[in-house]
Amino acid sequence: MRVKFKIYRYQPEVREEPYFDTFEFDAEPTDRVLDGLNHIRWQMDGTLVLRRSCQQGICGSDAMRINGANRLACKVLIGDVGAKITIEPLMGFRVIKDLVVDMDDFFEQYRSVLPYMITEKPPPEVERLQSPAEREVYDDTTKCILCAACTTACPSFWSNRDFVGPAAIVQAHRFIFDSRDEGTDERLEVLGERDGVWRCRTIFNCTEACPRDIKITRAIGEVKKAIALKGA
Amino acid sequence: MSQPTNVGLRSWIGYRGGSGYLLWLLHRATGLGVLMFLALHIVNIFLLGFGEEVFNKLLYLYQAPWARAMEVFLLFGVTFHAMNGLRIIIQDAFPRAWLHQRRLVAVEVVLFLAVFLPAAWIMVADFLGGAG
Numbered sequence: 001m002r003v004k005f006k007i008y009r010y011q012p013e014v015r016e017e018p019y020f021d022t023f024e025f026d027a028e029p030t031d032r033v034l035d036g037l038n039h040i041r042w043q044m045d046g047t048l049v050l051r052r053s054c055q056q057g058i059c060g061s062d063a064m065r066i067n068g069a070n071r072l073a074c075k076v077l078i079g080d081v082g083a084k085i086t087i088e089p090l091m092g093f094r095v096i097k098d099l100v101v102d103m104d105d106f107f108e109q110y111r112s113v114l115p116y117m118i119t120e121k122p123p124p125e126v127e128r129l130q131s132p133a134e135r136e137v138y139d140d141t142t143k144c145i146l147c148a149a150c151t152t153a154c155p156s157f158w159s160n161r162d163f164v165g166p167a168a169i170v171q172a173h174r175f176i177f178d179s180r181d182e183g184t185d186e187r188l189e190v191l192g193e194r195d196g197v198w199r200c201r202t203i204f205n206c207t208e209a210c211p212r213d214i215k216i217t218r219a220i221g222e223v224k225k226a227i228a229l230k231g232a
Numbered sequence: 233m234s235q236p237t238n239v240g241l242r243s244w245i246g247y248r249g250g251s252g253y254l255l256w257l258l259h260r261a262t263g264l265g266v267l268m269f270l271a272l273h274i275v276n277i278f279l280l281g282f283g284e285e286v287f288n289k290l291l292y293l294y295q296a297p298w299a300r301a302m303e304v305f306l307l308f309g310v311t312f313h314a315m316n317g318l319r320i321i322i323q324d325a326f327p328r329a330w331l332h333q334r335r336l337v338a339v340e341v342v343l344f345l346a347v348f349l350p351a352a353w354i355m356v357a358d359f360l361g362g363a364g
């Protein structure tokens with residue numbers, strides 16, 4: 001099939017303002033959008049800049065806005081999005097070049113929720129035991145690959161870049177509801193602040209955008225409830 | 233120029249979210265609409281201070297055909313904003329309800345139409361009957 005890629009370009013050394021470039025070529029419907037971008041980069045325009053690494057939906061580096069919605073380019077087939085494909089960088093981050101965005105603030109927010117196991121009790125002789133039921137409580141949020149598709153699909157984040165964002169809340173959820181962890185109070189304090197979970201407006205864009213099908217809005221709801229019950 | 237963030241009115245409106253996003257956009261728009269009506273209402277009451285004649289003049293304005301049409305929009309705004317707000321409260325209070333978002337949206341739309349359509353019909357029929 002003949003495909004037309006319309007791609008957001010920002011090359012500050014060439015042109016001050018962002019613009020769109022169009023590329024037409026033949027592709028298979030079973031090719032991924034990332035294959036199309038690679039084709040452009042390797043055969044048509046070597047100046048196109050994008051991030052990708054594993055190309056198998058694991059590393060999360062090729063999240064971008066495809067035909068208006070955030071997706072991983074390596075998980076979307078050209079046949080599923082049609083012959084006209086518009087590619088833009090994630091919304092809300094500063095664009096460094098073309099499709100590459102500055103994710104420093106994103107990882108700063110991630111670190112703010114203490115995304116690691118915090119324990120006060122001395123380690124037992126064997127491992128810290130956990131029942132399958134206790135593991136099940138946070139199973140969904142262990143799947144996050146930090147691609148930022150959720151955070152940059154969130155209108156609350158678009159209008160306020162200090163908002164901690166869905167991805168960081170998902171990471172916090174993973175530890176808050178882990179029966180072995182003892183840092184819940186600290187995390188709930190961070191997330192209960194002005195730019196924490198209460199900025200969430202129940203819009204569901206994060207859940208729709210997540211390439212790992214994490215029920216993000218539900219996880220945020222559970223954290224909201226934990227904060228509310230803690231204060232009660 | 234500083235680095236762009238690819239966020240603007242075009243990208244906001246153009247973002248292809250699900251039903252939740254459309255409802256949120258509508259929630260904001262209707263909220264703003266109801267707020268503007270409230271402001272008008274307050275100005276209206278405030279004019280009482282300038283005497284009966286001035287107050288009545290603005291009341292006559294409400295009888296204009298365009299104002300009657302706006303009343304239907306006001307009904308739409310208030311009813312939708314209330315129904316959508318109730319759905320969000322339910323989902324905030326019961327995180328498990330988040331799994332049934334599409335079903336809750338369907339219930340919300342049905343309830344909204346059940347309240348809005350008959351009320352709008354009564355208002356429009358009254359307006360047309362009164363005009364004829």
